[in-house]
Amino acid sequence: MIDVKLKKNFGAFDVDVEFSSESAGITVLAGPSGSGKTTIINMISGLLTPDEGHIFIKDRLLFDSGKKINCPVEQRRCGYIFQEGRLFPHMNVRRNLLYGRHSDRSRLKETITLLGIEHLLERMPTKLSGGEKQRVAIGRALLMRPQILLMDEPLASLDQERREELMTYIDRLPEQFGIPVFYVTHSTHEILRLSDKLIRVDKGRVESSGSPGGEYHGLGSSDGNGEYISVFDCKMKAFDNEFGIVSAEFHGGVIRILANTPPGEPEIRVAVKASDVTISLDKPENISTTNIFKGTIRNLEETGGHSVLVHSDIGASLAAQVSKASAVRLGLKPGKKVYLLVKVVSMIY
């Protein structure tokens, strides 16, 4: 779907990345502020010209510095959703939606229905809420029949409730409209919720690229504070309405998560901070913690500051951060069987 190699030097800062994604779903480009995410997405859209490299989207060569190919922005067919929506303030919603040069009028009705904006057609953008503006912006981009949808932190200017609402729409885009999405964010929550493929960048370089499950030193995010976290996918089994607890199945058994509302999709992705995981040699009884996993230690990693990261296998990969003192006291070593405890309230999803 997308295959790029990009170099751009700004003097004090430079971007040098190479990645590809075959995902027909949502590819998330994550990294802390100032890591070069927006620079990368702007180069893909054509708004910024790389010094060197190439850009393929759906096997269409859009840029190649060697062959001196540089397809102009207006011919790239990349739908771009900006942070602030960028609706044209002097046009009503209908005219905004149909602004694209190749706008497909015949799909207008279907598109606005799926995005829930059919009642807004005659409104001016100043009369829309933040979430409505972004949905119109998405509709506008979709109607020009793009090859890919580029989204640059589209939820950044919205409040929490609107974010959740818009995420459900974004999550369904690849399936409903048959279009791959390239999504830039620094929010752990959005990464967990939306990514089918995760590319992490920092300081203008790719840190990792692959399926989102696994362990990360910070999820490229500022709200993870660079903490070590483990991510795994699970399938929702039940939702306890009274206590707001989701039970979900994963390779290693059942996991319980505290959630105010039932998740919108059955597939959920959960993250656990290594510092929230407790290790016990015996199976604890009469304890408030209900997520108790049996696992095997894979290896121990000293992280400095007298603390140790214990990487374990519980069917999925889970890391626990304990003090060196505790690791010595419990005699933790690779191959040892242990119990890993995570409180229901510490589950991030």
Add this chain to the structure above:
Amino acid sequence: MNLTGEELNAIGLSIKVGIWSVAAGLIPAIWLAHLLARSRFRGKALVDALIHLPLVLPPVVTGYLLIITLGRYTPLGSLLQRMGIKFAFNWKGAVIASLVMSLPLMVRAIRISIEAVDRGLEDAARTLGAGRLRIFMTITLPLSVPGIISGAILGFARSLGEFGATVTFVANIPGETQTLPLALYSYTQTPGGEMMAARLCAVSIAIAVAALVVSEIFAKRAAGRMNQ
């Protein structure tokens, strides 16, 4: 207030010259403003300085420069004359003088409002497949309308007040090039003309106020469209 034929001539001529100079100058002013606001090219500072020159030069100097570039015996002037266009000592020359004097004001006002148009919107339009011309016509131009209106009104007002360049370039000929300020000046130089001068003064004020009111109405309408 019974105005004499001579006064009516001067008022009519002034309005005619004002409208023509705005009508002829507006499109070049928009083009120049867009060029200065959005393009980078060699010699941009020079173009900018040339446009603004009439603002800082004594108007008489501008009028004199017009004589030596467009006068009957200059290469450009004689070429235009052979094409049937004559500026010397007629109202068209007064339009040229007013246009040159009001162009910097129009360019300035329009440029500021083009610069205020969010470039992000133009980028968004590009990603939607719009080329330069389409972006200009559908995004930049409509969003600069308030500046274009105030530029036009400023240009019109400047034309109405034009004196130095006009009197130097096309002289003060009643019925032909004697605009309102020129007529007013003549009356103040004539014994017993104070009354007529005062009346023309009142007329000037009325025209200027009317122009301001009209511009307010247009500007309100333009702003109102975005807040429906």
